[in-house]
Amino acid sequence: MKTVTANRLTDGRVIYRTVSGSWSTDLSDAARLDADEADAVLEAASDETHIAVGAYLIELEDEKPGGQKWRREGIRLSGPTTGSTHAQATA
Known part of the structure; x- marks a missing residue:
């Protein structure tokens, strides 16, 4: 199963094509x-x-992004990641 995704022009939000031909x-x-x-x-x-x-x-x-790029699509769906996995040096 597939769906169409894109970014909304006005604010960059991730959007999906609906059955009616609109976006959500x-x-x-x-x-x-x-x-x-x-x-x-x-x-x-x-x-x-x-x-x-x-x-x-x-x-x-199963109603969520799949295939080879499931991680990328999961990040797009839930928003940007923040922070760092690198430990900060202490002074």
């Missing part, structure tokens, strides 16, 4: 697409550059 920030609203319909929906979404930029297909598994 909620992954649960995203259209679940089979291989036959995914490319056509992506093409239509890519034409809406006044709303969304960088549209592409992602894999969905």
